[in-house]
Amino acid sequence: MTIKIAVLPGDGIGPEIVAEALKVLDSLCTDFGLAVETEHALIGGAAYDVHGTPFPQETLTLCRAADSILLGAVGGPKWEPLDYSLRPERGLLGLRSELELFSNLRPAVLYPQLVAASTLKPEVVVGLDIMIVRELTGGIYFGKPRGRRINEHGEREGYNTLVYSESEIRRIAHSAFQIARKRNKRLCSIDKANVLECTELWREVVIEAGKDYPDVALSHMYVDNAAMQLVRNPKQFDVMLTDNMFGDILSDCAAMLTGSIGMLPSASLDKNGKGMYEPIHGSAPDIAGRGIANPIATILSLAMMLRYSFDDAVLAERIERAVQTALDQGFRTADIASEGTVEVGTAAMGDAIVAAL
Amino acid sequence: MTIKIAVLPGDGIGPEIVAEALKVLDSLCTDFGLAVETEHALIGGAAYDVHGTPFPQETLTLCRAADSILLGAVGGPKWEPLDYSLRPERGLLGLRSELELFSNLRPAVLYPQLVAASTLKPEVVVGLDIMIVRELTGGIYFGKPRGRRINEHGEREGYNTLVYSESEIRRIAHSAFQIARKRNKRLCSIDKANVLECTELWREVVIEAGKDYPDVALSHMYVDNAAMQLVRNPKQFDVMLTDNMFGDILSDCAAMLTGSIGMLPSASLDKNGKGMYEPIHGSAPDIAGRGIANPIATILSLAMMLRYSFDDAVLAERIERAVQTALDQGFRTADIASEGTVEVGTAAMGDAIVAAL
Ligand SMILES: CC(C)[C@H](C(=O)O)[C@@H](O)C(=O)O
Numbered sequence: 001m002t003i004k005i006a007v008l009p010g011d012g013i014g015p016e017i018v019a020e021a022l023k024v025l026d027s028l029c030t031d032f033g034l035a036v037e038t039e040h041a042l043i044g045g046a047a048y049d050v051h052g053t054p055f056p057q058e059t060l061t062l063c064r065a066a067d068s069i070l071l072g073a074v075g076g077p078k079w080e081p082l083d084y085s086l087r088p089e090r091g092l093l094g095l096r097s098e099l100e101l102f103s104n105l106r107p108a109v110l111y112p113q114l115v116a117a118s119t120l121k122p123e124v125v126v127g128l129d130i131m132i133v134r135e136l137t138g139g140i141y142f143g144k145p146r147g148r149r150i151n152e153h154g155e156r157e158g159y160n161t162l163v164y165s166e167s168e169i170r171r172i173a174h175s176a177f178q179i180a181r182k183r184n185k186r187l188c189s190i191d192k193a194n195v196l197e198c199t200e201l202w203r204e205v206v207i208e209a210g211k212d213y214p215d216v217a218l219s220h221m222y223v224d225n226a227a228m229q230l231v232r233n234p235k236q237f238d239v240m241l242t243d244n245m246f247g248d249i250l251s252d253c254a255a256m257l258t259g260s261i262g263m264l265p266s267a268s269l270d271k272n273g274k275g276m277y278e279p280i281h282g283s284a285p286d287i288a289g290r291g292i293a294n295p296i297a298t299i300l301s302l303a304m305m306l307r308y309s310f311d312d313a314v315l316a317e318r319i320e321r322a323v324q325t326a327l328d329q330g331f332r333t334a335d336i337a338s339e340g341t342v343e344v345g346t347a348a349m350g351d352a353i354v355a356a357l
Numbered sequence: 358m359t360i361k362i363a364v365l366p367g368d369g370i371g372p373e374i375v376a377e378a379l380k381v382l383d384s385l386c387t388d389f390g391l392a393v394e395t396e397h398a399l400i401g402g403a404a405y406d407v408h409g410t411p412f413p414q415e416t417l418t419l420c421r422a423a424d425s426i427l428l429g430a431v432g433g434p435k436w437e438p439l440d441y442s443l444r445p446e447r448g449l450l451g452l453r454s455e456l457e458l459f460s461n462l463r464p465a466v467l468y469p470q471l472v473a474a475s476t477l478k479p480e481v482v483v484g485l486d487i488m489i490v491r492e493l494t495g496g497i498y499f500g501k502p503r504g505r506r507i508n509e510h511g512e513r514e515g516y517n518t519l520v521y522s523e524s525e526i527r528r529i530a531h532s533a534f535q536i537a538r539k540r541n542k543r544l545c546s547i548d549k550a551n552v553l554e555c556t557e558l559w560r561e562v563v564i565e566a567g568k569d570y571p572d573v574a575l576s577h578m579y580v581d582n583a584a585m586q587l588v589r590n591p592k593q594f595d596v597m598l599t600d601n602m603f604g605d606i607l608s609d610c611a612a613m614l615t616g617s618i619g620m621l622p623s624a625s626l627d628k629n630g631k632g633m634y635e636p637i638h639g640s641a642p643d644i645a646g647r648g649i650a651n652p653i654a655t656i657l658s659l660a661m662m663l664r665y666s667f668d669d670a671v672l673a674e675r676i677e678r679a680v681q682t683a684l685d686q687g688f689r690t691a692d693i694a695s696e697g698t699v700e701v702g703t704a705a706m707g708d709a710i711v712a713a714l
């Protein structure tokens with residue numbers, strides 16, 4: 001069976017890092033009999049430049065038809081002056097929403113080779129391995145009503161709506177419980193139930209869903225405390241379950257604890273496990289085109305794809321081990337370089353990983 | 358002129374730590390001629406237990422009549438099962454809202470004596486001195502409509518509204534610019550303008566307000582990136598301006614960078630500079646009544662009161678220096694104790710600071 005992958009390089013360093021992931025994919029096809037068909041499409045600013053929209057219909061059509069999606073990154077200062085509806089981010093948000101990719105998995109893992117890159121003391125982060133499960137198609141990102149208006153005092157006013165229905169909460173809660181079950185069986189659900197009614201319902205429904213998982217230890221934490229605990233003692237967490245907005249904030253905080261955001265992949269899955277895979281980091285316009293970006297997060301996103309969408313843990317681990325080998329050999333891109341290591345560019349890092357496959 | 362201070366010890370460790378701040382205040386009255394009248398009132402769970410409400414009318418009346426308010430902390434597991442409207446937090450939120458204490462100042466300062474207490478590497482945090490200016494009476498904390506309903510599919514649904522008018526944004530922006538002016542003249546405003554229309558208006562109005570402060574360098578950062586940058590390189594920040602919800606999360610994260618959340622005071626001011634002063638930390642029900650809580654954040658809140666509400670920088674600095682002296686003498690409460698220091702209880706720490714005044 002041939003797997004169809006839609007490839008969306010996007011903006012900034014997107015094309016460079018995606019190219020390295022495709023090298024890895026090619027090598028898996030040649031050497032390990034993986035059967036894959038890839039087709040490229042535009043998204044974000046790159047799509048706007050050609051089609052006048054960050055999310056062209058043909059990109060959506062391709063993504064719908066594909067078995068899986070590999071994305072680079074979107075955005076950049078060039079498109080910031082554009083109207084809201086035309087910005088690169090709308091492409092990404094549109095894709096998440098149209099394909100109902102509600103379950104966003106964001107691991108924050110510390111690579112033993114990169115302990116020195118963390119700003120935290122080694123004893124606080126060595127062995128760190130958190131999985132953040134973020135709701136991705138609801139909450140304040142998509143809630144209506146939203147927009148701007150003139151209020152009764154004649155002033156400008158901006159408004160957004162945080163809204164969740166029980167079914168939206170329930171399905172992401174089940175995702176999180178199932179993932180916790182495969183890990184250390186501890187799930188911490190994040191809310192602000194002491195202030196926001198919407199997240200009070202969140203807590204209630206998570207507790208209800210938890211009845212199906214008596215083997216998973218469920219706890220709850222206010223979002224402000226969670227931000228604090230991530231800094232104080234991040235290893236207390238196994239799986240964290242968050243809404244869309246809190247997950248955006250906490251997952252970036254957690255990723256930075258590892259000191260190597262250029263290393264972290266992510267998956268965004270629909271209810272059938274079809275998914276979009278992308279690095280956690282952004283499009284880094286400042287270093288785009290210079291051949292120095294770290295392709296590892298994108299390569300590890302490919303590994304996540306094999307594991308989650310194609311149930312091929314063997315090839316996924318092969319990629320992950322190859323990344324470890326390249327690191328053990330001392331190869332580092334600029335963002336993770338330290339004394340005594342060999343600084344290489346994007347392509348050389350990709351080559352080293354392919355060689356280690 | 359006699360200053361009237363309303364004293365609201367609240368719950369948990371609140372009464373213990375407020376008692377030490379009052380010792381310091383007494384000493385200032387006796388030795389430095391400060392003329393103060395204090396009157397106590399109940400708030401939070403303590404008020405609920407007596408009056409059946411976390412925010413009794415007589416507490417509000419006292420606070421309105423007072424020149425300034427000193428608060429301990431509210432909340433605890435005992436009151437968590439209560440209905441939303443009766444929880445201790447409603448007392449605090451009610452006070453903020455009724456007195457229009459819209460400007461919440463939350464310093465995150467690393468004490469040189471406590472570098473070892475931070476989970477971050479010394480080079481990342483030594484010299485850290487951030488002031489977070491958080492909008493405190495608007496946004497999603499107070500926005501309407503809010504609540505729970507049954508949606509058109511017959512499901513439970515929870516909702517809250519993030520809403521800001523330009524005048525709400527403008528007044529907090531001016532607070533922040535004025536504070537930046539007295540510090541290092543750099544202001545970073547936090548938003549999620551790429552996703553939320555409400556915070557797009559936030560950015561617009563902050564830019565408009567900034568025209569009056571050409572000497573202050575204004576920048577903007579998305580909230581997810583801010584959470585990341587606080588961990589990566591917190592010293593890049595001078596003053597951070599946030600809405601209510603983002604400020605709740607980021608200020609706790611920033612506070613924890615210092616490793617000594619038991620040390621950090623806060624001020625919540627109205628448009629005339631009248632304020633409520635309280636430690637950043639919570640009511641710590643787990644250690645309440647044991648005489649081991651750290652009173653320093655509350656004592657420093659008193660210093661903030663003297664500086665911001667009574668323009669008495671001299672006495673404020675006297676308190677701050679006394680705290681430094683007690684630390685230099687090696688006194689530490691349990692939360693900040695380390696090898697080679699003298700562990701003391703709440704009262705002994707208060708005494709040491711009074712002695713150093
Ligand atoms: C680019 C932006 C719309 C996006 C988000 O806020 O979800 C990004 O920050 C992320 O976390 O994937």
Ligand SMILES: CC(C)[C@H](C(=O)O)[C@@H](O)C(=O)O
Pocket residue numbers: 194195224432446449450605
């Ligand atoms: C207790 C709670 C309502 C409060 C808030 O969310 O504002 C607290 O977390 C704070 O930051 O002062």
